[in-house]
Every structure is written in C-alpha cells, then in structure tokens.
Amino acid sequence: MPAQLDPYFLTPLSPHRDAIAGLQARVAIEAGLTSEQGMAEVVARCLDAATDNPLAQRSGQVDVARLLDAPYVTSPLREHDVAPVGDAAAVVILAADDVARRLAQRPAWLRGLDHRMDTHYPGARDLTTSPSTRRAASKSGELAGFSTSDVDIVELHTEYSHQEAILANALGLNGAAINPSGGPLAGRPVTATGLIRIGEAARRISDGSADRALAHATSGQALQQNLVCLLEGDG
Amino acid sequence: MSRRVAVTGVGQSKQAKRREVSIGAMVREAVTDAMADAELTFADIDAVVLSKTPDLFDGVMNPELYLADAMGAVGLPVTRVFTGGSVGGHAAIYGAHLVQAGLAERVLVVAYSKESEGNFTWALSRGLPFSAPLGAGAGGHFAPVIREYIQRSNAPEHIGWQVAVNHRLNAVRNPYAHVHRPDITVEEVRDSRMLWDPIRYLESCPSSDGSCAIVVTAEEHARHTPAWVHGMAWRTETGHFAGRDEVNPRAGRECAEDAYRQAGIDDPAAQVDVAELYIPYSWYEPIWLENIGLADEGSGWKLVDDGRTAFDGDLPINPSGGVLSGNPTGATGLLRFAEAALQVRGLAGEHQIDGARRAIGHAMGGASQFHALWVVGSEKPEAVR
Numbered sequence: 001m002p003a004q005l006d007p008y009f010l011t012p013l014s015p016h017r018d019a020i021a022g023l024q025a026r027v028a029i030e031a032g033l034t035s036e037q038g039m040a041e042v043v044a045r046c047l048d049a050a051t052d053n054p055l056a057q058r059s060g061q062v063d064v065a066r067l068l069d070a071p072y073v074t075s076p077l078r079e080h081d082v083a084p085v086g087d088a089a090a091v092v093i094l095a096a097d098d099v100a101r102r103l104a105q106r107p108a109w110l111r112g113l114d115h116r117m118d119t120h121y122p123g124a125r126d127l128t129t130s131p132s133t134r135r136a137a138s139k140s141g142e143l144a145g146f147s148t149s150d151v152d153i154v155e156l157h158t159e160y161s162h163q164e165a166i167l168a169n170a171l172g173l174n175g176a177a178i179n180p181s182g183g184p185l186a187g188r189p190v191t192a193t194g195l196i197r198i199g200e201a202a203r204r205i206s207d208g209s210a211d212r213a214l215a216h217a218t219s220g221q222a223l224q225q226n227l228v229c230l231l232e233g234d235g
Numbered sequence: 236m237s238r239r240v241a242v243t244g245v246g247q248s249k250q251a252k253r254r255e256v257s258i259g260a261m262v263r264e265a266v267t268d269a270m271a272d273a274e275l276t277f278a279d280i281d282a283v284v285l286s287k288t289p290d291l292f293d294g295v296m297n298p299e300l301y302l303a304d305a306m307g308a309v310g311l312p313v314t315r316v317f318t319g320g321s322v323g324g325h326a327a328i329y330g331a332h333l334v335q336a337g338l339a340e341r342v343l344v345v346a347y348s349k350e351s352e353g354n355f356t357w358a359l360s361r362g363l364p365f366s367a368p369l370g371a372g373a374g375g376h377f378a379p380v381i382r383e384y385i386q387r388s389n390a391p392e393h394i395g396w397q398v399a400v401n402h403r404l405n406a407v408r409n410p411y412a413h414v415h416r417p418d419i420t421v422e423e424v425r426d427s428r429m430l431w432d433p434i435r436y437l438e439s440c441p442s443s444d445g446s447c448a449i450v451v452t453a454e455e456h457a458r459h460t461p462a463w464v465h466g467m468a469w470r471t472e473t474g475h476f477a478g479r480d481e482v483n484p485r486a487g488r489e490c491a492e493d494a495y496r497q498a499g500i501d502d503p504a505a506q507v508d509v510a511e512l513y514i515p516y517s518w519y520e521p522i523w524l525e526n527i528g529l530a531d532e533g534s535g536w537k538l539v540d541d542g543r544t545a546f547d548g549d550l551p552i553n554p555s556g557g558v559l560s561g562n563p564t565g566a567t568g569l570l571r572f573a574e575a576a577l578q579v580r581g582l583a584g585e586h587q588i589d590g591a592r593r594a595i596g597h598a599m600g601g602a603s604q605f606h607a608l609w610v611v612g613s614e615k616p617e618a619v620r
Contacts, residue, residue: 002296003290003294003295003296004295004296004297004298004300004301005300005301006259006301007258007294007295007301007352008257114312115312115313116310116311116312117283117299117303117308117309117310117311117312117313118303118309118310119303119304119309120300120301120302120303120304121304131310132310135310219297219300220297220300221300224300224303225299225300225303225313
C-alpha cells in the first residue's frame with residue numbers, strides 16, 4: 001500500500017501498491033494513448049536495450065506475445081509493466097565551467113532544469129496527461145535555449161510501462177531514442193532512479209553518442225511531481 | 236552574497252496537541268498567515284520548500300506530495316528538505332539560496348510536525364546494530380553529553396533549572412507556545428521527575444503539533460517591514476566518529492563563524508541583540524552559547540547565572556519560550572529562524588525585545604550533526620558579501 005497518500009481520505013482505502021497506476025493505465029488505454037500490446041512492446045524494447053547495460057537489474061530478449069500471456073497484477077498492468085524495485089546507489093558530480101573542462105573530455109553541460117508539482121488527488125486529475133511534466137519541459141527548454149522535442153535521447157523515469165506514452169506526449173518527443181539504458185523497467189532502485197536517469201543521459205553526451213539529451217524524474221502516485229533536465233555537449 | 240534577501244512574511248500555528256485539525260489544515264494555518272503578512276497571493280510565489288523531520292514520526296511518507304494542495308504548491312517547484320531537528324533552519328536557508336541564486340523571486344518555506352499522530356520516541360530509537368533496544372529516544376542520547384559539559388565547565392546544577400524557568404516564563408508572553416506555566420519556580424524544576432540523568436522532566440521539551448511558514452523574497456520585492464538576511468550558513472558532521480566533540484561540535488562552530496563573517500560580526504555577544512536557539516533540553520543553552528561564540532568556552536553557564544540571558548538581560552535567549560515550550564520538530568528550526576525575523580521586524584508582540592536590530596536564528600539536528608544559523612537585521616546589509 002502506498003504510504004505517501006493523504007492519510008485521512010486515501011490511505012484508509014488501502015489501495016494495492018500498483019492500484020492507482022492501474023487506474024492510470026486503464027484511462028491511458030481508453031484515451032487511445034497506448035494498449036496492452038503497446039505496453040508490452042515498450043517493456044520488450046527496454047529489456048532488450050538493457051542487455052547492453054551491465055548495471056541493469058533485468059534484461060533480455062523477450063517475446064511480446066509471451067508477455068501478454070502473463071496474469072494481471074492490477075489490470076491492465078502485468079508484472080512486466082511494473083518497474084522492478086531493487087537496490088542501487090548513484091553519484092553524479094557537478095562542476096562549474098573550467099573545472100568541468102579540466103575533469104572531463106566532453107562534459108555534459110546542464111542547460112536547463114525545472115521541476116513542478118501536480119495536485120495530490122488522483123480523482124481530481126486527468127491521469128492521461130501530465131501538466132507538471134509539460135510545465136517543467138517548457139521552463140527547462142526556455143532555460144536551455146532548445147526544446148525538449150529537439151533532443152537525441154531521453155531517459156524517462158517510467159515506473160510503469162504505460163507512463164512512457166503519457167510522458168512522451170507531455171514532452172513533445174520527436175523521434176528521440178527512449179531509455180537506451182533500459183530505463184526503470186529494467187531496474188528501479190526507488191529513490192536513486194531519478195539520478196540514474198541524469199547520469200545515463202550525461203553518459204550519452206560524454207561518449208559522443210548524443211549531442212542533446214533529456215533526463216526525467218518523477219515522484220508520487222501516477223506522476224504527481226516531475227523534473228526535466230536538459231543536457232548538451234559541445235566540441 | 237550575490238543578491239540581498241529578506242523575510243517579508245511569517246505565520247505560525249498554535250503549538251499543542253492538535254487533534255481537532257488534519258495535518259493539511261494545520262499547515263494551511265501557517266501558510267495563510269505568512270501570505271497575509273507578506274501581502275502576497277499564491278500566484279506571486281515561485282517555489283515552495285517543505286521542512287519535515289523523519290516520515291516515521293507521523294507516518295506520512297514524502298509529505299510534500301499530500302501537502303501540495305495545502306501549501307498552494309500545485310504548478311510550482313517543491314523541494315522537501317530533511318536534516319533532523321535542524322530541518323526548518325536548513326529549509327529557510329535553502330529558500331534564501333533559491334532567491335540569492337536568481338532561481339526565484341519569492342519563496343514560501345513551510346514546516347510542520349504532527350507528533351500526536353505518531354510515536355516520536357519509538358521512531359527515534361533505532362534498533363540494533365545502531366543502538367541498544369532501550370527506547371531511550373532523544374533524551375537518552377543527549378544526557379551523557381550534558382553530563383560531560385557539566386564536568387568540563389564545573390557548572391553548578393541549578394543552571395539547567397534556571398534555563399527551564401527562564402524559557403517557560405518567556406513562553407507566557409507567546410500565545411503560540413505549547414507550554415504555559417506562569418508560576419514555575421526553580422524548586423519545581425529541581426523536584427520534577429528525573430528522566431535521563433541529569434535531565435529532569437521540566438528541563439525537557441514537549442512533543443508538539445505545530446506549523447510555521449515564512450516568505451523569503453529578493454530585495455526589490457521586500458516592501459513590508461522586512462527582516463534582512465545578513466548572513467546564513469549550514470554545516471554537517473558525522474554522527475559516528477570517536478574523535479568528535481559533541482559538547483562543542485566543530486560543525487556548529489564553523490557554521491556560526493561563516494554566518495558572522497558574512498554579516499560583518501566580530502563580537503557576536505555585543506553585536507547581536509537577541510537569539511532564538513535550538514534548546515530542547517535546558518543545558519543546551521550554555522552548550523550552544525559557547526558553541527556559536529556568544530560565550531567563551533566553559534563560561535556559557537555564567538551568562539545564565541548572571542541573568543544575562545533572561546528576558547530582561549542584555550542577551551535574551553528564546554524570548555518566544557523556545558523549544559522547551561513547544562517542539563513540533565519539523566517546524567522547530569523554522570520557528571527559531573522566524574522568531575528571529577519577527578524580533579528585528581518589531582512584530583514579536585508581548586515577547587518583543589525592545590530595540591532588537593540584529594537577531595540570530597539557530598537550529599540543530601540529529602546527534603548534533605546538522606547545524607544551521609542565520610543572522611537577520613532590521614537594516615539592509617551594507618555590502619553584498
């Protein structure tokens with residue numbers, strides 16, 4: 001049961017850990033944003049990408065049809081749709097101008113970062129959209145001087161497979177590779193998950209495989225709070 | 236400092252066992268008052284900072300999520316700060332940093348604890364292998380430190396009793412304080428039950444529900460009798476290091492030195508008019524006086540003995556009644572910072588110290604590991620340091 005809910009009106013309902021996400025997945029499907037098939041395809045793509053990531057908790061080539069044979073956890077979510085919780089730590093080093101150039105061949109410059117909050121009450125939100133992500137995207141784009149649709153790769157904090165479609169919409173993604181590390185569907189060390197997204201996005205800049213990258217992090221039920229970080233390489 | 240920063244709004248709830256209100260409603264009381272004081276609406280706020288002690292204390296995890304609506308934070312950046320009892324001080328400084336860095340113009344800093352909905356001592360008593368299963372809570376940790384202070388400084392036993400009386404008498408002037416004991420005497424404190432030797436019942440803080448909120452703004456928005464931030468700092472040290480001196484923690488010393496340097500203060504006891512210090516057990520008054528340079532090492536207790544830290548002394552400590560008169564832990568640090576601001580704004584009501592122009596707000600957390608301190612003044616600081 002999620003203990004981060006309103007302790008008077010929501011906690012006493014004792015929702016299953018993944019119940020609110022299940023409601024969100026259901027309305028996302030009904031709105032035509034995704035489908036059970038589409039969600040399983042997201043999972044298969046992420047687990048496949050994770051085969052190149054030695055730090056991933058879960059990886060491999062999986063068959064979408066077999067994923068769809070699995071039972072529901074909270075309909076329409078199956079076990080593979082829920083990011084697997086695990087243990088890990090992450091560290092990112094921030095450095096200013098000259099120091100960054102001295103420390104790194106190709107630093108990932110932090111061009112824009114913003115985070116926003118939505119209302120707590122799932123019943124008062126349109127769960128198919130993420131206004132806080134949209135707002136953080138617009139503000140971080142303003143700071144960065146380029147838009148969230150103009151990046152090569154994105155690392156999204158998708159705690160559930162259906163959230164990829166909601167986030168991609170809110171960010172206005174336009175052909176960027178999503179979660180090349182495998183993302184949280186291949187490993188979710190709860191409170192380290194967001195920082196890992198930033199580290200993975202920065203890694204793609206540093207190794208030259210991307211010029212512009214976006215990292216996203218979330219907190220709360222059904223994407224209540226969201227952060228967008230825009231990174232760029234030069235030279 | 237790159238930009239001048241000021242406190243323009245302060246709000247607080249009554250500290251007590253508040254079973255008649257929800258956490259959200261209690262938080263909203265302080266938020267509403269702070270916004271009214273600052274003459275702002277939520278549309279004016281750029282960011283919200285929430286201060287709260289461990290989630291185990293009242294059982295709501297990541298309370299910034301549940302409280303988003305009560306804090307007027309929907310659509311805004313929200314950051315939860317978390318450093319034990321000092322958290323309110325850290326939150327105030329973090330909010331001021333957002334303004335100083337140009338990331339926000341006006342920040343709402345919110346703090347609360349609702350300890351009547353949980354079990355504080357249970358939550359603080361970590362199991363093996365960190366500590367023996369005594370359920371001794373905070374007092375069990377601090378008692379030997381106090382004993383060590385008494386041994387080093389040769390302070391007479393009545394110092395702790397006197398501090399308890401001073402703060403409780405001050406609290407009578409503060410309608411928001413939890414504990415009101417207008418008839419308290421040194422004898423009564425001395426005869427109260429021993430809890431953790433040498434800490435007696437009346438030398439201990441209560442467990443309270445309460446909230447506090449402040450508005451921090453950049454210079455150009457500081458219109459309403461602002462309290463100017465002259466200097467602010469935080470420092471941290473480890474809780475588990477055999478060589479550390481918990482009676483006079485280095486982090487606390489260096490935190491104060493840094494804040495005084497920014498404020499251009501070289502003789503704090505002479506240049507500061509009043510201080511609100513994080514004193515959860517009476518003996519922490521002389522301990523912190525020495526640690527933050529308001530008294531020489533070993534002589535903090537003499538200021539108490541000479542009456543200098545009482546309400547009508549030349550260096551009044553905790554005119555609000557302090558932590559000994561109300562301790563909603565998540566808000567306690569912010570209350571100290573807010574009370575310092577009220578003093579230099581001349582808005583402290585019955586517990587206003589006449590002519591207070593410069594004040595210290597101080598907060599401590601964990602096993603004296605986390606330290607935060609700011610110096611606020613009625614006058615705009617001369618230079619931006």
